[in-house]
Amino acid sequence: MSEVLVLVDSSSLVDGKVSKPTLELLTIARRLGEPSAVFIGDVSTAADTLKEYGAAKIYTVDDSEVSGYLVAPKAEVLAQLVEKTSPVAVLLPSGGEGKEIAGRLAVKTGSGLITDATDVQPGDGGSPVTTQSVFAGSYTVQAKVTKGTPIITVKPNSATPEKADGAGETEEFTATISETAKAARITASEPRKASGRPELTEAAIVVSGGRGTGGDFSEVEGFADSLGAAVGASRAAVDSGWIPHAFQIGQTGKTVSPQLYIANGISGAIQHRAGMQTSKTIVAVNKDDEAPIFELVDFGVVGDLHSVLPTATEEIAKHKG
């Protein structure tokens, strides 16, 4: 059976554990062939989990010439592994970094590239068929790669991780990193502080705030915590400096597709809808009954979030009793 390369690096580890999106990639890889995890860095805390979720092989790559630089060395590692293994596909996580590695790998290997897949299935002859949500979530597109090795970046929450014991055979891979690849240097790095809340793109419930918060996110956060939800924000809130960009939902931020999305004080411009309109259930609280967000909702409250959210938070606490 042919190999499917799955990129896992130390940034895919959360507190030393393999992140959920990586397990999703392994699950998807099993549909297409035999998953081979490509692990850049120290695999010791991750190897068992990778095996448990179906990795037949784990290529471990020394990160001394990779970390400290931007994406180019990782693309070189993958290109050399593509040449060695002739995989049926290469899967990467759909973040800024994953997409850039994928882009470089596509150029290096002369391959087609599909980004932001929300589903990947084996098509005729085994070549993967992807599903993507495009034009701010207003269209669904099926596509496939027709040249070279299919390179696909996959969004979080695109599959339910399933356990399947793999051989988990570890093989050290020595890659040659060029000087050109080491030309973009990371000279400082400050880890983002963990909020203790669920990861935005993985959460079942997302509670977000916008301009209507007036800059105070405590009510949004309190309400989110009562539901065990992740906190998100509109671009207006981020641009105002009220909350870091990592929380932004929309065209230039994260795309979320949770079971429940609750927008508070967010008008619902197209750029925001692009990041949330595939959510299963949508709720909005907004003072303005004309806000376009209400066109999307399953349930809406026309009212001031500063009074609605604290009251709702209290009632949920009582409900839980």
Added chain:
Amino acid sequence: MNIVVCVKYVPDATADRTFEDDSTVDRVGVDGLLSELDEYAVEQALQIKEKLADDGDTEVTVLTVGPEGATDALRKALQMGADKAVHVQDEAIAGSCALSTSLVLAEAVKKIEGWDLVVCGMASTDGSMGVLPAMLAERLQVPGVTLGSAIEVDGDTVRIRRDGDTATETVEGTLPVVLSVTDQSGEARYPSFKGIMAAKKKPLETWSLADLGVDAELVGLTAASSTVEATEARPPRTQGQVVTDEDGSGATALVEFLASKKFI
């Protein structure tokens, strides 16, 4: 310094965008414009030029690959303050994938004499792949200093702040560099009346694939490295119940709704 800004002419994101019969993006039925995210790239290029203040030695060239109408995107960038424009236009290019587009762009950049810095937006607002800056850096074999939310040019060093998912990083590279900037990098300026008038006299060149020495067989829909098999409009969402809050009734109704859906 010689700065090249790559921009894309895209269908207006606020209009109802759709597909042609061959599954390419409909660029006729919807008004096109300069991709909003590329305005940030133009802005940063202009700011770099202004800060250098090297007696007018810095030149900003705005470059696009696109259909006839893409001239509009170039004009907007010229009105904002870019010095000259290059439009790569060739019927054979229609339907090109990102891989071929990056090839054409890279060859066009190489043809611009003495380029030091290529500036791109973080992604287009139509395809939204966000891979072209990385592809360009790969093809040009120069450092890719990408997704900058704060940009600084210090001698021949380009330094950015990159707000990643797990960390905020400082990244730098030595010229020549491909730089991409996010929408956090700073509000883009509006063209002034003076800028609009001045843009009319600025040079705008049109290049064909032959001018670039790119084989037409390598680009276009038939040479694309990926293909769209089906497109389907997502059914519009139907609006559910909307209540108006009066003395806490909204919160109660909200909690009842959440309970009815078993979220609490």
